Amino acid sequence: MKMFWSKIRSALMLGWALLCCWLVLGFATSCSNPTSSSTLPSVVTESTKNPLTDLTTAAAAGKTLYAVNCSLCHGDDGKSGDDSLLAKPPDLTSGKVAADADGAIFLAIKNGVKKDGKQTMPPTRKVSDEEIWQMVAYVRALAK
Numbered sequence: 001m002k003m004f005w006s007k008i009r010s011a012l013m014l015g016w017a018l019l020c021c022w023l024v025l026g027f028a029t030s031c032s033n034p035t036s037s038s039t040l041p042s043v044v045t046e047s048t049k050n051p052l053t054d055l056t057t058a059a060a061a062g063k064t065l066y067a068v069n070c071s072l073c074h075g076d077d078g079k080s081g082d083d084s085l086l087a088k089p090p091d092l093t094s095g096k097v098a099a100d101a102d103g104a105i106f107l108a109i110k111n112g113v114k115k116d117g118k119q120t121m122p123p124t125r126k127v128s129d130e131e132i133w134q135m136v137a138y139v140r141a142l143a144k
């Protein structure tokens with residue numbers, strides 16, 4: 001019986017040790033990553049500026065994401081939109097979009113675009129907020 005309880009106790013101790021390790025590691029990794037989602041704004045408006053600090057690195061990551069999520073409709077260069085869609089995709093490198101603030105582009109990617117009650121651009125699925133900001137950085141880089 002004594003053996004039994006000491007086994008239970010060591011199993012519990014091990015459990016606590018593992019839980020503590022997990023918590024400490026979790027904190028350490030979220031603190032060491034400067035652009036982790038916890039530092040991104042939870043509310044984005046049209047005038048929100050891109051919160052990522054290293055925009056060159058962000059744009060490089062955004063290039064791959066853009067190729068997967070956007071170029072189909074907007075073209076690799078952001079200028080040559082697909083004509084067969086419900087609305088013509090605008091040139092992302094000049095005019096209205098170039099004049100838009102970062103937040104407006106973020107919201108277009110996140111929620112899509114509606115015109116006259118019709119979803120003319122679909123919301124982008126399966127991307128994190130950080131990835132969306134990376135694509136915003138890339139759209140900005142395209143316009144240069």
Ligand code: HEC
Pocket residue numbers: 066069070071072073074085086087088089090092097104105108109113114115120121122124135139
């Ligand atoms: C299925 C096609 C499609 C995909 C995919 C798509 N777009 Fe669009 N996008 C459009 C169309 C069409 C419009 C024009 C909508 C309108 O004017 O009603 C548009 C508009 C926009 C605008 C202007 C929004 C505004 O407020 O006028 C931006 C910025 C934009 N897209 C960026 C992107 C980015 C970045 C991606 C990738 C994450 C993307 N789009 C993916 C079709 C697409």
